[in-house]
Amino acid sequence: MGRSKDSKGRWKTPRVAPGFGRGLVALLLAALLTTPAGVGCAVVEKDRRAVGLQAATSGYQSALRWGYYDTALGFLPPDQRKSGAIPEIFAELRVTGYDVAQPPIIQADDSATQIVVIDYLFEDAQVVKQLTDRQVWRWDDRMGTWWLHSGLPKFARGGTGRTTR
Numbered sequence: 001m002g003r004s005k006d007s008k009g010r011w012k013t014p015r016v017a018p019g020f021g022r023g024l025v026a027l028l029l030a031a032l033l034t035t036p037a038g039v040g041c042a043v044v045e046k047d048r049r050a051v052g053l054q055a056a057t058s059g060y061q062s063a064l065r066w067g068y069y070d071t072a073l074g075f076l077p078p079d080q081r082k083s084g085a086i087p088e089i090f091a092e093l094r095v096t097g098y099d100v101a102q103p104p105i106i107q108a109d110d111s112a113t114q115i116v117v118i119d120y121l122f123e124d125a126q127v128v129k130q131l132t133d134r135q136v137w138r139w140d141d142r143m144g145t146w147w148l149h150s151g152l153p154k155f156a157r158g159g160t161g162r163t164t165r
Contacts, residue, residue, distance in 0.1 A: 046106075049106065049110075049139060049146075050106060052139075052144075052145065052146055053104050053106060053112055053137060053139075053146050054104075056075060056137065056145070056146040056148075057100075057104055057114055057135075057137070057146075059071075059075070060072055060075045060135075060148060061098050061100075061116070063075070064095050064098060064118070064153075065095050065098045067093075067094065067095070069086045069090045069093075069152075070086060072152065073086060073152070075147065075148045076147065076148055076149075076151065076152070077138075077140070077147040077148075077149060080149075080151060087152065089155055089157070090155075092122045092123045092124055093120060093121075093122060093123075093155055094120065094121055094122075094123060095118060095119070095120045096119045096120060096121060096128060097117075097118065097119030097120075098116060098117075098118050098119075099116060099117045099118075100114065100115075100116050101115045101116060101117050101132070102114060102115040104135075104137060110138060110139035110141075111136060111137065111138045111139070111149075112136075112137045112138075112139075112146070113134065113135065113136055113137075114134075114135045114137065115132065115133070115134050115135070116132070116133050116135065117130060117131070117132050117133075118130065118131050118132075118133055118153055120155055122157060125157070129155075129156070131153055131154070131155065131156070133150075133153045134150065135148060135150050136148070136149045136150040137149065
C-alpha cells in the first residue's frame with residue numbers, strides 16, 4: 001500500500017478499517033494488563049529468597065569460623081534458642097576450616113539443604129577433627145528470613161576425629 005499526497009501536497013495516511021486502530025490499542029492494552037505480572041513478582045521473590053539464603057549461610061559460616069558462637073546461635077529459629085546459652089562444648093572450641101561440600105539448594109517447600117565439612121579442635125587437646133554437617137534451612141514468611149533448623153554442629157571431644165551428622 002503506497003503513500004500518496006492530498007490536494008494540498010500533504011502525505012495521506014493510509015486508511016484502515018474503521019475502529020481497527022482503537023481495537024488494536026485496546027488489544028495491546030489488555031495484553032499488557034493481563035501479562036502474568038505475578039510471574040514477574042514470583043521471580044523477584046525467588047531471587048530475594050536466594051540472596052537471603054546466601055547471606056544467611058555466609059553469615060553463619062563466618063560466625064562459626066571466627067568463633068562468634070553467640071552470633072551463630074542467632075541463626076537458629078527462636079524456639080530452638082530459648083535459653084540463649086551457648087552449649088558448654090563451645091568454650092574451648094576453635095573452628096579451623098569450613099568448606100561447603102554442597103551449596104544450598106532451595107526446594108519447593110521453602111527449605112534448603114547445604115552440606116559442609118568443618119575442621120575443628122579443642123584448645124586443650126590440639127587435635128584437629130573433622131565433621132560433615134548437613135544443614136537444613138527453612139524460610140520463615142512471617143519474619144522474612146532463613147532459619148537453621150538442623151541446629152548447631154555436633155562437635156565431639158573424643159573419637160576418631162571424623163564425624164558425620
